[in-house]
Amino acid sequence: MSRRSESIAARASLWASKGFVRYYVFNLLSYIGSGISVVALPFYIYEQTSSPIFTSLVAASGSLPYLLFGLLAGVLADRGSRKRIMIGCVLFNAASLASVPVAAWLTGQASPWHLISVSFLAGVAFVGFDSASHGALLQLVGRRNLVAANSLLISSDTVIRIATPLFAGVMIATFGAEWAVAVTAVCYFLSAFMIGSIRQSFQPERPRSEAIPEGRLRKLGTDIREGLRFIWAEPRIRSLTLLGFGNSFVGGAVAGLLVVFAASELGIADEAPQFGLLLTAGSVGALLASLSLPSLRDRLRPGRITIAGLAVSGASLFGFTVSGALPTAAVFYLLWSVGSTLIIMNGITWRQQLTPDHLQGRVHAGGRMIAYGGSPFGALLGGLAAASFGAQPTFTLLSALMLLLFAIALRTPLRRDEAFDDNDSSQEPAGRKP
Template structure:
């Protein structure tokens, strides 16, 4: 893949925009909390990063396949750049408001759904099926590395140029990304016959998600994980400020985000070995149970370095549950339904569970405390783990194959 210049342009575009998004992922909640001092408002940003999958998830993949993918990617990058650039402009004019930040967060997340759909669809056409694994690996590993390094760098940037200045850098990153995508010369839309009924496509994916017992079970367990994960994501900044008295522009805020990403990266390294030695249901159940223990650590810890370790462990356990669930769903789903079932499952878990967890966590943190909010939002995770343990011995004939037992 290193010698493929056209793929290299797409890779650079994704890495640059990912780095910018990782920076604003820290800067935006810091800016919101500095304006409002509210955990609800700050957690709402995390909810808005996931909610668009509920709104657009079922139709984005099907519609983007019928559109010019390069154009979709360029336009969505430019729209994101414009939305993000409005933040430092409003701050300079002393007109920045919480509603403005919520609009920007929701707008960028909405166009990202369409951009991701275009990118996922464009990659096989761009590199060919024979190179698809290496191309995905290159993009995934680079994105993970960026998410480890960028949040800590964002903490430093925020302390030097302020959160609104950091947001300006993210706007530039999306503009640069659009330029690189525009320079790709190879076609990214293979000739295909469009489907005749979008509604029928969507209904078929949803029906399979509900009808197939293994897919339904792992999706339900994923909801418990997503609710707890939404609360953690939405409260990271508030957790640092209120529990550990970290100043609003302190670079240590970014360390928690980097620790979370590092744990996720570790999960991708250990998952192949775990999958070879442990049944998928057991992997998910143990991962959910371990997540309960990690949240208990985050709730009770008093030392900063233990909080950083706890956040890394949360990234590890949650990613194992998520990746294992995705793998099981892919194994159980027929090829012709992969895209629709995948998006439907992501809509249910990420699109519903994450916003619910984030908003509930923020409301509970303001009404009670951050620690109490984490305890209460961990309850769906406890319930999911209990269901997982109860289903470790499935009834004969209910599995789709030995790989899912």
């Protein structure tokens, strides 16, 4: 059977699994909530402060928890119940977001520091959830179907993000940003119930000795070192992780300064629907990337996809910087999103395929902690640079950094990698028939 035929069969088999269908619906609810909050929180704080630094702090505080708690979350995901962790984190996230409209109702508006705190708490919830969800997906669909499953999930995410920024912009203009956040909280509450309805196990059978005894953590340091040792020993994962740090540094700065750039260079910050249109362009780019990844993986080695993504991101970010008008800026922002999404999606999927099941949580959390760890630094330093030199010079430096990462990637093992063998049945999770 050809790789293309296998890809089609993999996509068809996903819909035959009731567990995956419910997992998919749960993700749709989460995507709607996330798509609204990514507009509402930075817009709300910029509306109050008109400050690049405060606006960047929202992005920085949301990504900082992975740097602080990623390794611990990975151990918990590998040793504890993935399903309980996911449900608990989603409910915690919903409660944190719900505090924004409650504060606005009681006091008139949520303060900037309240919004920054909510962004941090939502980031904490995401760390725990993300560490558990990647191993859970592996158990639901199998290693061979990961590319198809991740492509479907991320393409659905991006379809929703095409519509939600415009919807969020209209909600903000009509009712206020705090009530847009309220809708986000409701979406997360509903998604928690959907996770609980999945009957299939989220983890393989394992010896009782591998579980975390109630009330205490055992061998924590050993467990953490085991995950980090695998990341460093596997040259492709090591390269993806280190390049990912630079990519997330730039991505954090772009996310933290997008409202500021729109205000100072494009003149659209006073119109929430127009800002939503810019984000929608980014979502279209992410959709194109997610839909194209399975075909690209059929034709190209995974390492080459990451290298190409870095080149596209650097060139298009420079074009976005000098665009000067919304239509041109939207096109270049779309292209930047294509490159950035390919880097992230390809890296996540390849890491899942290369990692044994018993290390999924630790390797994913450890690798993402390092790779995603660049985001808060990028958001914070980008905000300081924009406050000192302006948004456009800062974006010029960011595009130059992306092109430097592309040059570095050409000298890593990614350029000469051997593709993962999807037909290697030895890589299947324990307890799953090939």
